[in-house]
Amino acid sequence: MKKFLFKGILRDKGRSLLPVIVVSLGALLTVFLYSWVTGVLGDSVEMSSNFEGGDVKIMTKAYAAESNQFPNDLALLNVDALLEELHSVFPEVDWASRIRFGALADFPDSLGETRGQGPVAGWGVDLLSENTREPERFNLPAAVVRGKMPEKPGEVLLSEDLAARFDVGPGDVFTLFGTTMEGGFSFVNFVIAGTVRFGTTGLDRGAVLMDLEDARSAFAMEDAAGEILGFLPQIHYDEDLAQEIAARFNDHFNQYTEEAGEDAEFSPTMLTLSQQEGMAQILVYSKAVSAMLIFLFVAAMSIVLWNAGLLGGLRRYTEFGVRIALGESKSHIYRSLIWEALMIGALGSVLGSVAGIVLVYIFSARGFDFSGFIQNATILIPGVVRPAITPAIYYIGFIPGVFSMVLGNMLAGIGIYKRETSRLFNELDV
Amino acid sequence: MKYKILLNISLLAGVLIPGILRAPLLAQDDRDALLLLEKVDKNLSSESRIFESSMTIHGRRSDRTLTSKSWSKGEDSALTEYLSPASEAGTKMLKLGDNLWIYTPAADRTIQISGHMLRQSVMGSDLSYEDFMDDRKLTEMYHAAALVKDTLRGTRVLVLDLTAKVNDVAYPRQKMWIDAEKHVPLRQEMYARGGQLLKRIELYDVQRIQNRWFPTRMVYKDMLKTGGGTEFRIESIVFDAEIPAYLLSKAGLR
Numbered sequence: 001m002k003k004f005l006f007k008g009i010l011r012d013k014g015r016s017l018l019p020v021i022v023v024s025l026g027a028l029l030t031v032f033l034y035s036w037v038t039g040v041l042g043d044s045v046e047m048s049s050n051f052e053g054g055d056v057k058i059m060t061k062a063y064a065a066e067s068n069q070f071p072n073d074l075a076l077l078n079v080d081a082l083l084e085e086l087h088s089v090f091p092e093v094d095w096a097s098r099i100r101f102g103a104l105a106d107f108p109d110s111l112g113e114t115r116g117q118g119p120v121a122g123w124g125v126d127l128l129s130e131n132t133r134e135p136e137r138f139n140l141p142a143a144v145v146r147g148k149m150p151e152k153p154g155e156v157l158l159s160e161d162l163a164a165r166f167d168v169g170p171g172d173v174f175t176l177f178g179t180t181m182e183g184g185f186s187f188v189n190f191v192i193a194g195t196v197r198f199g200t201t202g203l204d205r206g207a208v209l210m211d212l213e214d215a216r217s218a219f220a221m222e223d224a225a226g227e228i229l230g231f232l233p234q235i236h237y238d239e240d241l242a243q244e245i246a247a248r249f250n251d252h253f254n255q256y257t258e259e260a261g262e263d264a265e266f267s268p269t270m271l272t273l274s275q276q277e278g279m280a281q282i283l284v285y286s287k288a289v290s291a292m293l294i295f296l297f298v299a300a301m302s303i304v305l306w307n308a309g310l311l312g313g314l315r316r317y318t319e320f321g322v323r324i325a326l327g328e329s330k331s332h333i334y335r336s337l338i339w340e341a342l343m344i345g346a347l348g349s350v351l352g353s354v355a356g357i358v359l360v361y362i363f364s365a366r367g368f369d370f371s372g373f374i375q376n377a378t379i380l381i382p383g384v385v386r387p388a389i390t391p392a393i394y395y396i397g398f399i400p401g402v403f404s405m406v407l408g409n410m411l412a413g414i415g416i417y418k419r420e421t422s423r424l425f426n427e428l429d430v
Numbered sequence: 431m432k433y434k435i436l437l438n439i440s441l442l443a444g445v446l447i448p449g450i451l452r453a454p455l456l457a458q459d460d461r462d463a464l465l466l467l468e469k470v471d472k473n474l475s476s477e478s479r480i481f482e483s484s485m486t487i488h489g490r491r492s493d494r495t496l497t498s499k500s501w502s503k504g505e506d507s508a509l510t511e512y513l514s515p516a517s518e519a520g521t522k523m524l525k526l527g528d529n530l531w532i533y534t535p536a537a538d539r540t541i542q543i544s545g546h547m548l549r550q551s552v553m554g555s556d557l558s559y560e561d562f563m564d565d566r567k568l569t570e571m572y573h574a575a576a577l578v579k580d581t582l583r584g585t586r587v588l589v590l591d592l593t594a595k596v597n598d599v600a601y602p603r604q605k606m607w608i609d610a611e612k613h614v615p616l617r618q619e620m621y622a623r624g625g626q627l628l629k630r631i632e633l634y635d636v637q638r639i640q641n642r643w644f645p646t647r648m649v650y651k652d653m654l655k656t657g658g659g660t661e662f663r664i665e666s667i668v669f670d671a672e673i674p675a676y677l678l679s680k681a682g683l684r
Contacts (some may be wrong), residue, residue, distance in 0.1 A: 073489060073491060104541075106539070108539065112539060113540065114541055175537050175541060177532075179554060180517070182489075182492075182494055182554065183487060183489060183494065183551075183554015183555070184494075184496075184553055184554065185518065185521055185532065185553065187532075187534040187541065188536070265490075
């Protein structure tokens with residue numbers, strides 16, 4: 001019977017073409033919009049990951065407890081050896097050492113006296129080595145407003161707003177006054193290579209970005225780093241994988257610290273993005289918003305396709321009457337209707353999902369550039385957003401496509417059982 | 431009539447005399463506290479002084495010792511030059527009135543420290559720039575009260591409650607344990623306006639130097655900071671010494 005029904009669907013285009021097109025469009029939209037919502041929220045989380053927390057972050061336990069104050073006196077030591085070990089144990093993760101710091105930027109007059117001062121929040125990141133991905137993570141080339149990227153040691157990027165406030169620009173020199181890892185004075189002169197604007201008030205108020213080695217030299221942090229960030233190969237944050245890596249790392253180092261009798265306070269600990277201060281709430285919020293939007297859309301799409309199924313069933317009212325008159329049992333007609341709905345739903349869902357997945361892959365590679373619309377944004381949001389490629393895109397289109405189609409036909413088919421043979425001839429105008 | 435006048439005088443005396451008798455009793459306490467604080471000032475303050483010191487900062491991870499030489503004149507002018515370690519050698523801090531400048535040979539820059547920066551820790555120690563700067567006499571900054579007898583580390587002490595009488599002090603309230611014989615503080619506790627304990631100083635090794643008693647070892651503890659405190663040791667000190675004027679000027683920084 002199934003083979004017969006399938007042939008009927010293929011041959012009788014009047015019965016199948018429109019429902020397949022409607023289901024395909026519904027599945028396509030569902031797949032693409034699911035990816036879009038997941039991607040936009042995932043990109044926001046990814047931006048936090050790139051700027052602040054990585055997908056996983058290694059710090060000393062003491063540093064982690066006060067990480068919002070950038071306590072570099074509690075930073076990781078012997079970082080080169082640690083990185084070597086990380087590269088061999090977790091080769092799939094991209095590791096990046098960073099130094100965060102708070103300092104005072106002092107802008108001199110022509111006599112070298114203090115002309116103006118402002119507090120800055122700084123990053124020491126790998127800007128100069130070959131194949132570094134740090135400038136890309138900070139979206140630096142696009143964020144440069146004046147000047148250029150640092151090309152040699154001693155050159156830094158300064159936030160455009162801070163530079164404008166003190167009337168300085170590319171080529172000017174300022175002194176960074178901070179504290180070394182040991183607590184001593186740190187006075188270092190830097191040349192402004194360029195000014196940057198990230199589009200977020202918090203960062204643009206007073207940010208300094210310098211090469212990691214410059215920061216190490218300025219704050220006497222040879223072979224040390226405040227944080228080592230790990231970035232997973234997936235574009236969007238994968239909590240399960242991050243947790244697995246963190247658990248393996250922490251088990252290893254807890255055991256090592258215990259065996260070596262070292263001070264546990266300064267032993268390294270790895271936190272996933274969701275375990276870092278303030279991030280858990282952002283991730284929960286992001287997941288909740290994403291789930292709500294997807295539920296609403298899938299529900300709306302389901303109602304549309306349910307109606308399509310309902311109308312399709314009602315449209316065949318006369319056909320069912322004839323089949324009953326010819327002696328076909330009502331339950332057989334009902335079952336064949338459901339099988340047909342299942343086949344049309346599945347066919348439409350496959351076509352729609354394939355089209356949707358192709359679109360997702362294309363736009364995920366290209367991305368949508370919205371940076372022109374968010375120049376005055378005050379929160380950390382990405383300028384380029386991409387639909388997310390997740391396992392769900394391979395099945396999410398089948399929920400409205402198959403389920404709603406079958407449900408609509410099931411409801412429409414209830415009418416079959418209400419037909420009375422004695423009245424059929426009258427109904428059919430025979 | 432005479433009887434009435436006598437009665438009025440008696441009544442008036444009855445009202446006033448107990449008050450008059452009580453008033454000097456309270457004033458005597460305050461006066462004693464003030465006198466004691468003046469004696470402390472006499473020991474600690476001088477027209478000028480030159481001293482060499484070492485400061486050991488007991489951090490969470492390691493200890494670090496810095497040595498320095500300081501020159502100060504009156505309450506307003508002071509210069510400190512760091513002598514070691516090598517990374518800090520040549521760095522100078524100059525205080526002129528309410529202004530503070532730091533010169534560092536590494537950057538060859540003179541930078542002014544002001545505003546909230548003055549409340550920051552100096553070199554990771556338990557002392558702030560404000561602690562370094564405020565060299566005024568205690569009697570100029572605080573009202574003294576509540577003279578209480580006690581014993582501290584086996585020494586008889588008098589405990590004073592000091593309340594700021596000027597607005598520009600780092601600590602609105604202090605509690606001070608003063609050696610009853612030598613008149614130098616052996617312990618100080620500094621409080622915020624809300625009553626929170628901010629800093630504690632333990633003072634040791636009181637020595638007789640140029641006809642005055644002077645504590646030569648102090649342990650500072652910033653109560654809001656982790657770490658083991660900062661030990662400040664006076665290695666040598668000369669009071670009322672002649673200091674060349676150029677040394678306490680911005681020209682003296684370079």
